[in-house]
Amino acid sequence: MxxxxxxxxxxxxxxxxxxxxxxxxxxxxxxxxxxxxxxxxxxxxxxxxxxxxxxxxxxxxxxxxxxxxxxxxxxxxxxxxxxxxxxxxxxxxxxxxxxxxxxxxxxxxxxxxxxxxxxxATGMPDAELAVLLARLDRGAPRVSAALTGLGVGERQLRRRFTAAVGYGPATYLRVARLQRALSRAPRIRELARLAVAAGYADQAHMSRDCRELTGCTPGEFFGTR
Structure with missing residues (x-):
C-alpha cells in the first residue's frame, strides 16, 4: 500500500x-x-x-x-x-x-x-530558481535554453541550484524527463512513442537514462506500471 x-x-x-x-x-x-x-x-x-x-x-x-x-x-x-x-x-x-x-x-x-x-521553515523562495525548475519540468530540451533571460549569472545560478536541489540542473533535467515518462507510461505503452512524449531524443536515449537512474531497462521499469 x-x-x-x-x-x-x-x-x-x-x-x-x-x-x-x-x-x-x-x-x-x-x-x-x-x-x-x-x-x-x-x-x-x-x-x-x-x-x-x-x-x-x-x-x-x-x-x-x-x-x-x-x-x-x-x-x-x-x-x-x-x-x-x-x-x-x-x-x-x-x-x-x-x-x-x-x-x-x-x-x-x-x-x-x-x-x-x-x-x-525559514527564508523565502528563490524566484529565479523557481523559474528554472519550472522550465526544466515542462521539458526544456537543454539547460542552456532553460537559463535564457533569467538575468542572473549562469555560474551563480548553477551553484544556487545545486545547493537547493542537491545536484546540478543537467542532472535534474534527466530526472525530470524520467518522471515525465513515468507519468505518461500508463497511457503510452509503445516505448518509442513514450520516449518522444517525455522529451528524449529517441528510444535509445531513454534506455540509457532509464538504466542509469533506475537500474532497469525501460521495458522492465515502465512495463509494470
Missing amino acids: YAESPPPPRLSGVLRCLWRSSVGRQLVVPDGCLDLVVAGDEVFVAGPDTRPWRSALGEGTVVHGARFRPGHAPRVLGVPADELANRRVPLDELWGRRGRTVTDLLLHRAAALPDVVARH
Whole structure:
C-alpha cells in the first residue's frame, strides 16, 4: 500500500505531498525531491537520489513521509541539499539535540510531520530558481535554453541550484524527463512513442537514462506500471 495526500495549504509551497506506505522492500528512483521519513524506530532524511535505491524495510512496516518540493528542503533542514545527495541521514545526526527531541516526537506521533516542517521553515523562495525548475519540468530540451533571460549569472545560478536541489540542473533535467515518462507510461505503452512524449531524443536515449537512474531497462521499469 502506498498513498499520497496533499500537504496543508500553509505548506503547499514547501511540500509536494505527505505519504504513507507499508509495502516493505521497494525500488525508489530519482525524483528531484528530499523526504523527511518516519519508518519503524527511525526518523531520517532521504536525500536527493541520482541512482536507484531499494529500501530494506520489513514487509508491513508502516512508513510516513513528507516530500519537499524540489529546491525547498534546505529552508527547513538548514543544510545544503547537495550534502545529502544519495544519503539517508538520521535526523538526530543532522540536527543534534534538537533532532533527538523531534525524533522522539515523530516516533510517537508521525502525524506531527507537517507541524515539524512548519516550525522549522525559514527564508523565502528563490524566484529565479523557481523559474528554472519550472522550465526544466515542462521539458526544456537543454539547460542552456532553460537559463535564457533569467538575468542572473549562469555560474551563480548553477551553484544556487545545486545547493537547493542537491545536484546540478543537467542532472535534474534527466530526472525530470524520467518522471515525465513515468507519468505518461500508463497511457503510452509503445516505448518509442513514450520516449518522444517525455522529451528524449529517441528510444535509445531513454534506455540509457532509464538504466542509469533506475537500474532497469525501460521495458522492465515502465512495463509494470
